[in-house]
Amino acid sequence: GAVVSQHPSWVICKSGTSVKIECRSLDFQATTMFWYRQFPKQSLMLMATSNEGSKATYEQGVEKDKFLINHASLTLSTLTVTSAHPEDSSFYICSAPSSGASYEQYFGPGTRLTVT
Amino acid sequence: GQQVMQIPQYQHVQEGEDFTTYCNSSTTLSNIQWYKQRPGGHPVFLIQLVKSGEVKKQKRLTFQFGEAKKNSSLHITATQTTDVGTYFCAGLTTNAGKSTFGDGTTLTVKP
Numbered sequence: 001g002a003v004v005s006q007h008p009s010w011v012i013c014k015s016g017t018s019v020k021i022e023c024r025s026l027d028f029q030a031t032t033m034f035w036y037r038q039f040p041k042q043s044l045m046l047m048a049t050s051n052e053g054s055k056a057t058y059e060q061g062v063e064k065d066k067f068l069i070n071h072a073s074l075t076l077s078t079l080t081v082t083s084a085h086p087e088d089s090s091f092y093i094c095s096a097p098s099s100g101a102s103y104e105q106y107f108g109p110g111t112r113l114t115v116t
Numbered sequence: 117g118q119q120v121m122q123i124p125q126y127q128h129v130q131e132g133e134d135f136t137t138y139c140n141s142s143t144t145l146s147n148i149q150w151y152k153q154r155p156g157g158h159p160v161f162l163i164q165l166v167k168s169g170e171v172k173k174q175k176r177l178t179f180q181f182g183e184a185k186k187n188s189s190l191h192i193t194a195t196q197t198t199d200v201g202t203y204f205c206a207g208l209t210t211n212a213g214k215s216t217f218g219d220g221t222t223l224t225v226k227p
Binding site: 034041042043044046049093095104105106107108109110 | 149151157158159160161164204206214215216217218219220222
């Protein structure tokens with residue numbers, strides 16, 4: 001099956017700094033990628049839809065200036081958490097839908113962000 | 117907006133017992149997908165249901181899609197310790213173009 005990678009797998013940063021997370025589709029092209037946030041023992045909350053070559057679509061309540069998304073190529077989307085605060089600590093997961101009509105999503109392994 | 121509710125939130129069973137999780141959508145769905153997330157891992161696609169009343173089986177797992185395409189269930193027969201994890205349903209509505217995940221059901225299996 002299709003593989004999606006994420007980097008880094010975990011990161012610890014200080015409050016006020018910015019962190020960039022990369023999501024790559026390794027063996028297929030993805031014009032669309034999704035970014036989710038997951039708190040412990042909770043569901044996946046869709047943050048935004050990343051669109052190759054155009055602006056991302058953010059879900060209601062997600063600050064676009066805080067969570068910057070760039071989808072510069074058909075295999076790479078990045079999420080930058082700007083001026084991170086402890087409340088941004090979470091598990092961030094990206095996914096890319098299959099190229100077929102099924103919309104099956106291939107998830108990356110996730111990035112654990114801890115802001116101190 | 118669209119809401120997808122899943123129950124129960126947690127289920128503890130003895131190995132060998134059956135397990136069922138239910139998913140209900142506030143709107144009619146184009147399809148519904150099921151994912152499994154092992155502890156510490158990421159969601160992995162299990163199956164997709166598209167047709168009204170559809171039933172699909174994968175070994176001990178049985179997936180159903182309701183006639184009205186607003187609810188779905190996942191049933192595991194004779195659970196094993198390898199079934200441990202959180203099971204999510206994800207409903208897709210065509211006009212939304214994206215899936216909405218349920219809250220998940222976390223299954224623990226006592227050997």
